[in-house]
Amino acid sequence: MAKVLIPTPLRQYTEKHDSVELTGSTVGEVLSSLTTKFPDLRKQLFNDEGKLRSFVNVYLNDEDIRYLKKDATPVAATDTLSIVPSIAGGSAGVAPPPLVSLSNDEILRYSRHLIMPEVGMEGQRKLKAAKVLCIGAGGLGSPAAMYLAAAGVGVLGLVDFDVVDFSNLQRQILHGTPDVGRSKLASAKDRLSTLNPEITIATHEVALSSQNALELFEPYDIILDGTDNFPTRYLVNDACVLLGKPNAYGSIFRFEGQASVFATKDGPCYRCLYPEPPPPGLVPSCAEGGVLGVLPGIIGTIQATEAIKLIIGVGEPLIGRFLIFDALRMRFRELKLRKDPDCPVCGTHPTVTKLIDYEQFCGIHPAPEPASVQNIQNNATEISALELKERLDRGDTLKIVDVREPNEYQINRIPGSVLIPLGDVPKRYQELNPDEPLVVHCKTGGRSAKAADFLRSVGFKRVLNLRGGVLDWVDKVDPSQPKY
Amino acid sequence: MIAHAEAKFPNECCGAMIGKIDGDVKEVTSAEPMENAYAGAQGARYELRPEDLLEADKRARAAGLDLIGIFHSHPDCDAYFSKTDLENSCPWYSFVVLSIKGGKFDHANSFLPNAEQTAAEKEDLIWPKS
Numbered sequence: 001m002a003k004v005l006i007p008t009p010l011r012q013y014t015e016k017h018d019s020v021e022l023t024g025s026t027v028g029e030v031l032s033s034l035t036t037k038f039p040d041l042r043k044q045l046f047n048d049e050g051k052l053r054s055f056v057n058v059y060l061n062d063e064d065i066r067y068l069k070k071d072a073t074p075v076a077a078t079d080t081l082s083i084v085p086s087i088a089g090g091s092a093g094v095a096p097p098p099l100v101s102l103s104n105d106e107i108l109r110y111s112r113h114l115i116m117p118e119v120g121m122e123g124q125r126k127l128k129a130a131k132v133l134c135i136g137a138g139g140l141g142s143p144a145a146m147y148l149a150a151a152g153v154g155v156l157g158l159v160d161f162d163v164v165d166f167s168n169l170q171r172q173i174l175h176g177t178p179d180v181g182r183s184k185l186a187s188a189k190d191r192l193s194t195l196n197p198e199i200t201i202a203t204h205e206v207a208l209s210s211q212n213a214l215e216l217f218e219p220y221d222i223i224l225d226g227t228d229n230f231p232t233r234y235l236v237n238d239a240c241v242l243l244g245k246p247n248a249y250g251s252i253f254r255f256e257g258q259a260s261v262f263a264t265k266d267g268p269c270y271r272c273l274y275p276e277p278p279p280p281g282l283v284p285s286c287a288e289g290g291v292l293g294v295l296p297g298i299i300g301t302i303q304a305t306e307a308i309k310l311i312i313g314v315g316e317p318l319i320g321r322f323l324i325f326d327a328l329r330m331r332f333r334e335l336k337l338r339k340d341p342d343c344p345v346c347g348t349h350p351t352v353t354k355l356i357d358y359e360q361f362c363g364i365h366p367a368p369e370p371a372s373v374q375n376i377q378n379n380a381t382e383i384s385a386l387e388l389k390e391r392l393d394r395g396d397t398l399k400i401v402d403v404r405e406p407n408e409y410q411i412n413r414i415p416g417s418v419l420i421p422l423g424d425v426p427k428r429y430q431e432l433n434p435d436e437p438l439v440v441h442c443k444t445g446g447r448s449a450k451a452a453d454f455l456r457s458v459g460f461k462r463v464l465n466l467r468g469g470v471l472d473w474v475d476k477v478d479p480s481q482p483k484y
Numbered sequence: 485m486i487a488h489a490e491a492k493f494p495n496e497c498c499g500a501m502i503g504k505i506d507g508d509v510k511e512v513t514s515a516e517p518m519e520n521a522y523a524g525a526q527g528a529r530y531e532l533r534p535e536d537l538l539e540a541d542k543r544a545r546a547a548g549l550d551l552i553g554i555f556h557s558h559p560d561c562d563a564y565f566s567k568t569d570l571e572n573s574c575p576w577y578s579f580v581v582l583s584i585k586g587g588k589f590d591h592a593n594s595f596l597p598n599a600e601q602t603a604a605e606k607e608d609l610i611w612p613k614s
Contacts, residue, residue: 007541008505008550009576018545044575044599055574057534064534084538085576088522089569090496090529091558218524244523 002030004081013040027058028071030081045083057084067266100128100154106198110152123312124152130311133157133220135208135236137188139286139296140226140250140303142174147304148224149192149199153311156192157202157220160184167484171293208232210355213239222307224248226300228286230277231358237262237270238355241346248307250299253284255292255327257299260318260337261306263346267319272340272347277362281450288443295327381452383439383464385476392416399432401440402470403451408443412481414473422447425454434460441466441473443484485582486589488517489557493587495526498556500540501580502549510552510578516540529568530556553578553594560585565595565604575599578607 001021006014014020015038022037024030035042047053058065059082065073075081102110102124113119113127132153134141137160149156162184164175172184179187185203192201204216208227217223217239225236225247233251240247240263247262249270262269302323309315322335345352383391391398400417402409409419420428422442432438438460442448445468452465466473474481489497498520503512518540522531532554541551554577558564563583565573573579575597583590592611595604 005541005545007576008552055572059534059538062535062538082538082541084534084541085574086532086534086572087498087537087554087574087577088529088531088572089556089566089579090522091561091564091566091568 001077002075002079002081004030004034005083007083007085010041010044010083013044014038024075026071027060027065027073027075027081030075031058031071055086057086058082059084100125102128103198106152109196109198113151118314119312123314126311126313127152127308128154130222131155131157131220132222132224132307132311133159133217134224134226135159135232136226136228137172137174137184138162138168138226138228139171139252139291140300141188141224142172143297143300144224144226144248144250144304144307145174145188145192146195147301148307149196149201151304151308152196153199153307155200155202155220157204157216158185158188159204159206159208159216160188161205161207171291171296173297208235210235210358213355214243217243217245220245222246222248222310224250224303224307226250226303230283230362231364233270234277234361235355235358238345238352241269241271242354246310248303248310250296250303252291252295252299253286254289255295257295257302257325257327259299259302259306259323259325260321261310264317264319266339268337268339269343269346271345272343273322273337275340275344280363281446288447292327295325298325298327381463381465382467384467385473388414388439388466388473389477397437399436399438401432401438401451402442403440403448404442404470408484411484412470412474414441414470417441422451425451429455429458429460432460434458435462437462437464439464439466442469444469444471485515485517485555485580488515489555489582489584490587490589492520492557493584494559496520496522496528496530496557496559498530498532498554500532500537500551501553501555501578502540502544502547503552505550505552512552513549515555516543527559531572551577553580555580555582557582557584563591563593565593565597565606569595570597570601570604573597573601573604575601579604580609 001023003019003021005019006017011018022030022033024033045052045056060068060073061080110124113124114121130153132148134145137158145156145158164179164182164184164187166180168175169177174191175187183205185205189201189203206212213235223236223240223245227233227236237247246264249262250259306318309317320337322337324333341348344350400414402413402417402419403422403425405421440448440451440463445465448465452463455463471483474483488499499515499517501512502514502516503510518532518536520526520530521533522529544551558581563581565581579595580592582592592609594607594609596607597604
């Protein structure tokens with residue numbers, strides 16, 4: 001016999017009893033005993049389809065059954081069930097999304113959804129009333145936005161400020177070859193509105209920042225994180241926690257992807273998993289390390305799946321679970337995640353209560369002064385592609401060290417350069433003469449700056465970093481070579 | 485209730501009303517302010533956490549009293565029962581709305597939504613006045 005506490009106004013239907021002892025081994029069975037015993041309660045608690053009315057929450061002791069096993073939650077004789085309404089409101093003319101209806105065209109379009117009981121008319125209406133914001137219209141954002149648009153998410157927001165590059169096309173399937181050079185958002189909007197003209201595509205052509213994130217996220221129900229860098233990832237996480245909006249998270253690198261749902265009411269957030277970012281440079285970006293083109297297709301569609309499940313309210317969301325996908329071995333692994341009570345943003349005593357400077361948090365400092373200024377100070381640490389070409393043409397003795405990986409060296413290179421990948425520099429620097437002038441370079445100048453710092457620290461006096469890397473060399477000096 | 489509503493101005497406040505029911509008369513003996521849990525701008529919206537309501541109900545039961553209703557404020561507008569209020573309410577409780585204008589209490593009304601939440605009947609609301 002479990003005890004069910006009856007709210008005061010409902011006691012008129014329970015012969016004035018304020019609590020009732022009932023049989024049943026699950027919440028569903030106990031509630032069924034309750035409405036069998038007091039049939040007038042049925043329409044107070046359940047809708048015509050026999051589901052709990054939208055405002056009715058059932059608590060088993062102190063826990064909402066939605067976060068347990070819903071109707072199937074086991075009930076012991078010592079347990080107490082409480083019926084608690086959800087209550088909200090406000091003076092606002094901004095009423096909650098009205099129960100939208102579907103046109104005949106829409107019913108045909110979504111028919112494969114509608115015939116499944118888990119979605120049905122109600123689920124499809126929820127999708128139409130939903131607003132999802134995709135951060136990034138790139139690798140992850142492409143498949144996610146396309147499937148969300150196709151599924152009929154009523155308002156699909158996109159944040160990006162980049163333009164389509166040839167090197168994007170290997171994976172960013174929102175964009176086509178004729179879109180190269182166009183804004184990613186203009187290209188995305190064209191593609192998505194062709195896919196589904198019934199929905200609204202809201203484009204936000206800005207760099208997401210601590211200044212605009214809360215305002216941008218505010219109108220949306222779910223945020224889909226398709227970012228490719230740590231400062232933005234922490235920014236998205238913190239803004240989601242502060243606003244109480246779920247974050248459908250995904251990330252990709254080479255052959256491996258990760259996905260989870262963060263920042264739900266009782267679930268963990270990204271910071272519960274990773275309180276601090278890795279030191280800058282430790283984890284290479286996709287631009288540095290590469291990524292299998294199809295990988296974002298898998299992870300981005302997982303993110304879209306989770307967003308759709310959250311909207312419809314079916315299944316088991318990827319909350320408190322961290323999914324790791326390995327494309328080479330074709331395996332999924334799942335780690336359990338717990339909400340960290342000491343989490344700086346979603347813990348019991350948060351220290352992060354507003355958005356911070358995420359570049360600084362991730363240890364990324366503003367770009368150094370341009371080398372020309374430093375040259376004037378006669379303290380040169382950098383050299384430009386044109387200066388290097390000039391000095392080589394003059395016959396200056398310059399050793400050029402390429403610190404990229406061997407497969408990058410196969411794509412393009414500066415003639416006469418030697419290859420010592422960044423990771424090998426500490427054990428191979430003795431191959432170099434510390435008194436000889438050295439120029440180090442990589443793809444764009446980041447890795448080689450680290451190599452230059454290291455070489456100086458071990459006594460090399462004349463080390464110059466090639467500003468803009470081999471890409472600038474190809475642009476300015478040798479356009480016959482390919483770029484990547 | 486008034487003090488809480490004025491303190492939260494220009495945001496909406498919310499809370500629970502505890503008291504006794506005697507026939508058609510509901511008497512509020514104490515009001516429990518609760519946190520407005522609405523995630524967005526709270527100038528014209530409020531949301532109660534069901535957990536807070538569950539706790540209030542437990543305390544009321546322990547004291548031999550009843551949870552009889554919910555109150556919230558409308559900053560700088562009248563104490564009507566808006567469409568938002570109606571759709572996000574529940575049919576079982578009395579809903580008192582306090583109009584707070586320029587940070588000061590102006591007037592209040594009580595509403596009882598019908599079972600289908602399609603309309604709310606205005607209830608007589610009386611309180612001692614100075």
